[in-house]
Amino acid sequence: MTTAAGIRLEAKTVDSTARDAGGGGDLPGIADPASVAPRDARALSRQFFRRLTEVEEGTPEYQYARNTLIEMNMSLVRFAAGRFRGRGDDMEDIVQTGMIGLIKAIDRFELSREVEFTSFALPYIMGEIKRFFRDTTWAVHVPRRLQELRVELAKAREELSSRLDRNPTVAELATLMDITENQVVEAQLASNGYTSASLDAALTGDGPEDGEAVLADFIGVEEEGLRLVEDIHALAPLMAELSPRDRKIIHLRFVEEATQAEIGERLGCSQMHVSRLIKRIITRLRKGMLGELGCA
Structure with missing residues (x-):
């Protein structure tokens, strides 16, 4: 990388x-x-x-x-x-x-x-x-669509607050922005990702007996290999759908780490043809992982 x-x-x-x-x-x-x-x-x-x-x-x-x-x-x-x-x-x-x-x-x-x-x-x-x-x-990764929607939401809230002399409702914001109420709520949630608080920030209870804790005490830890396991399970059926030659090319390039020229020699074709084959296979696998094959 x-x-x-x-x-x-x-x-x-x-x-x-x-x-x-x-x-x-x-x-x-x-x-x-x-x-x-x-x-x-x-x-x-x-x-x-x-x-x-x-x-x-x-x-x-x-x-x-x-x-x-x-x-x-x-x-x-x-x-x-x-x-x-x-x-x-x-x-x-x-x-x-x-x-x-x-x-x-x-x-x-x-x-x-x-x-x-x-x-x-x-x-x-x-x-x-x-x-x-x-x-x-942004403090956390937020899709560009929601980043842009957050800006429009801020403008709409300011306009309605000035006009109504109170905080606007979700329905009023949706009407002005010409979007659904669910999209307004989604944009509001995305706004929380613009700034962040330290995991070492102290959280104090209401009573003296509650003591003091930090934010990190209440956050779970995701298993590091979990996402890899999910990706492997999603990729396995897509690999099974490839032709034997395509699977061999992927194995040679990414498991045995052979160069394109070496793969071409073993398959009896040019390096440029191997490059095009790899690009086509990777594109197909990527679309499958993203759920786009049915829409292609």
């Missing part, structure tokens, strides 16, 4: 032998990819993406091409991060978060899409940055 803390190291660590050799093949050797002008980076990126499809994943040549792409396109991250300047957060954190999106875009981009990499990458970068603000602003 890629984290912001590891982005800088990944972007800067390039095999020196591969770099000195120009990355192998006909790739140009670039001493300082981060200094490449954005216009030149767009032209060079196509050469490096083409090389990624030609060399085996995990080789020095592959790492050189991938890491050079990361460094050459860091200007995209700085451009996207600049739009969030002045929000009070450390710009370095925003840039590092945007780098996660850049790396995801590089790993998922295909020349066959016939679109500019910049157009493909910016939504990934912006998405990661927006997710950073969403997840770090």
Whole structure:
């Protein structure tokens, strides 16, 4: 799993032998990819993406091409991060978060899409940055739909309170916002996730004999392996529905940790074909886990 803390190291660590050799093949050797002008980076990126499809994943040549792409396109991250300047957060954190999106875009981009990499990458970068603000602003994770509904609820409550000179009812809020009463209640509950209290906060009873306790004393602990067990039970029937070849591909890639090239050799097909097969299988399993297969 890629984290912001590891982005800088990944972007800067390039095999020196591969770099000195120009990355192998006909790739140009670039001493300082981060200094490449954005216009030149767009032209060079196509050469490096083409090389990624030609060399085996995990080789020095592959790492050189991938890491050079990361460094050459860091200007995209700085451009996207600049739009969030002045929000009070450390710009370095925003840039590092945007780098996660850049790396995801590089790993998922295909020349066959016939679109500019910049157009493909910016939504990934912006998405990661927006997710950073969403997840770090709220005390607990709340779906974006409810975060937006909370803002509308606050506006509606303020308007009705001023108009009625009292706190509005759920029914009145629902009428003004043109939503159901259940949605109003859901938004009110979601608002509780915006701020949090310390688990060490003291809770004092009404009487002197009640003593003092802390909030943590009243919170249960979820078994760490429970979610994994649920996921395994949900995944098992989906795996059983796959063809024998698809199950073999998943086993080779995620159990034996074979590279795509190694899988291609064993199946008698190209690395790119293996990549497409894995993507299709993972998409099917993900939809099944999310309950979307019936809606596809």
